[in-house]
Amino acid sequence: MGDGSTTGGSVSVIQLPRFLTARSCGETIAVCQAIQDEESDVVIDAARLRFVDPFGLTLLGATFQELQGWGQRVVVHRVSADVGSYLQRMDLFRGVDLQGFTPAGQRWDRRDSLVELTCIDDHTAASDAAGRLANALIGAVPGIDLNEEPDDMSGQTEATRLGSPIKYVLSELLENALTHARRAGYKGARVWIAGQYYQRNDLFRLAVTDNGCGFLGTLRDHPDLRRKTHREAILTAMKPRVSCNRDLGIRTDTVNEGVGLTTVLRIARAADGRALIASGDAYHNPATAGGSLPVGTFWQGVSVALELRRIKLETIRIGRLLPTLEDMPRVPIRFE
Ligand SMILES: Nc1ncnc2c1ncn2[C@@H]1O[C@H](COP(=O)(O)OP(=O)(O)OP(=O)(O)O)[C@@H](O)[C@H]1O
Numbered sequence: 001m002g003d004g005s006t007t008g009g010s011v012s013v014i015q016l017p018r019f020l021t022a023r024s025c026g027e028t029i030a031v032c033q034a035i036q037d038e039e040s041d042v043v044i045d046a047a048r049l050r051f052v053d054p055f056g057l058t059l060l061g062a063t064f065q066e067l068q069g070w071g072q073r074v075v076v077h078r079v080s081a082d083v084g085s086y087l088q089r090m091d092l093f094r095g096v097d098l099q100g101f102t103p104a105g106q107r108w109d110r111r112d113s114l115v116e117l118t119c120i121d122d123h124t125a126a127s128d129a130a131g132r133l134a135n136a137l138i139g140a141v142p143g144i145d146l147n148e149e150p151d152d153m154s155g156q157t158e159a160t161r162l163g164s165p166i167k168y169v170l171s172e173l174l175e176n177a178l179t180h181a182r183r184a185g186y187k188g189a190r191v192w193i194a195g196q197y198y199q200r201n202d203l204f205r206l207a208v209t210d211n212g213c214g215f216l217g218t219l220r221d222h223p224d225l226r227r228k229t230h231r232e233a234i235l236t237a238m239k240p241r242v243s244c245n246r247d248l249g250i251r252t253d254t255v256n257e258g259v260g261l262t263t264v265l266r267i268a269r270a271a272d273g274r275a276l277i278a279s280g281d282a283y284h285n286p287a288t289a290g291g292s293l294p295v296g297t298f299w300q301g302v303s304v305a306l307e308l309r310r311i312k313l314e315t316i317r318i319g320r321l322l323p324t325l326e327d328m329p330r331v332p333i334r335f336e
């Protein structure tokens with residue numbers, strides 16, 4: 001990782017980088033991995049940290065919880081007042097020993113534009129979470145009235161038009177994380193979600209991260225997987241109608257049809273947004289074609305980060321983006 005160093009005693013001090021974001025996914029995953037690799041208490045130096053997006057938040061949240069699960073103490077020090085207030089508001093520091101930090105007052109208390117980091121480990125909690133998070137995100141958009149009367153013709157409101165693609169995305173990703181991620185020996189896998197509406201850019205950022213078996217874990221024996229690498233597994237999972245359960249046959253409901261992830265990515269593209277999928281030692285960003293993480297860097301599980309532009313989101317009709325039965329390409333799809 002390069003930034004980790006050891007002080008005179010036996011406790012390691014790990015420095016956080018300036019950005020913990022999807023755009024700096026290699027560095028973000030590397031530092032989380034370095035923290036998880038520690039076998040005793042960890043001191044984290046957050047002096048350089050300037051910006052954390054939902055992707056960074058879910059990865060760091062999963063990382064802290066992992067250590068706490070092992071009984072290791074996590075100490076964070078030298079976090080700036082602004083970043084610290086934000087992270088505290090997003091609930092990142094639960095159970096973390098935060099040292100030398102004075103909140104910056106009201107400045108970061110933007111209660112309505114944030115969706116806290118949430119960890120979900122059972123299906124009953126998941127069914128509510130997608131709707132609750134979508135409403136919280138939409139409620140942050142200026143001028144949106146969650147109690148608006150629905151339009152007589154369409155039965156829709158501005159909030160439901162914006163909300164349905166967000167709900168779809170969150171529930172598909174959550175469903176994947178609570179079923180597929182728990183295969184191949186990862187029964188206890190959990191999922192972390194976070195989201196935020198950014199008024200300045202008029203866009204939503206969402207992230208869903210699990211600590212399960214990863215795409216390669218579920219697709220290792222899939223006939224479409226040409227090479228047993230994490231990168232190929234990500235690309236294979238993105239293809240329409242690829243599912244680790246496809247041997248059960250095509251069903252009439254949406255369960256295990258292999259369309260969820262494809263549709264999530266189509267929604268991101270239709271919303272003029274970006275997407276990033278990381279798993280194992282690889283990531284894929286449809287805009288740049290992605291690639292490998294820095295050598296030795298690894299995320300055990302799957303993390304999906306999305307950016308959705310509000311103005312485009314309103315025009316999305318999910319039914320039009322769902323893959324059709326004929327939609328079964330034999331080559332990896334490219335989104336660029
Ligand atoms: N979080 C995850 N962890 C491990 N594997 C995953 C994860 N998410 C998706 N996958 C793999 O990618 C495949 C494709 O996912 P996708 O959501 O498109 O289809 P599905 O979940 O099988 O079916 P559907 O979404 O239509 O119900 C899954 O069948 C599974 O093999």
Ligand SMILES: [Mg+2]
Nearest residue numbers: 172176260261
């Ligand atoms: Mg799915």
